[in-house]
Amino acid sequence: MLYLASQSPRRRELLDRLGVQFDIIDVDVPEVRAADESAIEYVGRVAREKAATGLLTLSGIAGAVVLGADTEVVLDGTVFGKPANAEQAREMLRRLSGRTHEVLSAVWCLSAGREEHAFSITQVEFARLDPGQIAAYVACGEWQGKAGAYAIQGRAEAFVVRLAGSYSGVMGLPLHETMTLLQRFDIHA
16 A cells, blocks of 8 residues: 655645555654755655655555655755745745756655655746745745745746756656656556
8 A cells, every 4th residue: 555655735636646546644754954965865865754754654554655755946056945934935036036946856665675766856947036026926825835935836837937857846746756666666546
């Protein structure tokens, strides 16, 4: 049985698109980047810790496979994370304005005695945003709980000039990479 270790409704929605049966397990993993950790190492570690924490809560359930994922926005080596407040959201959007940033997504699948992972790196170019556009977007509240202070599947999609990579990865779960991992664990729709 597949379990998604995530509090994200978006990841649940995305995984559901693959047509696989799964249950949700709620995990709480601190998302704090170590000083010497690269951005890709960080998202990989957090995704793995989510899956491992989930698997630990399911000890004794034969055949459990746990999927953990993490997604971060990176610009000039800075991992943006989720803004704590509207001012942080405005600052993130100001920095992303008119620039190309990376969205890193890591997916880990763990079972008793087995683990595999995949990464997705997507380049996202934002249009130049004026202060009014940023203020209106922040006022709508869509930025809350979103890495980089935006939800590509919402109003912020209008900010995207160009995207090279996985749209679903920017949303929070790269579906092609996830499907490939699940097939390796013999999980199919």
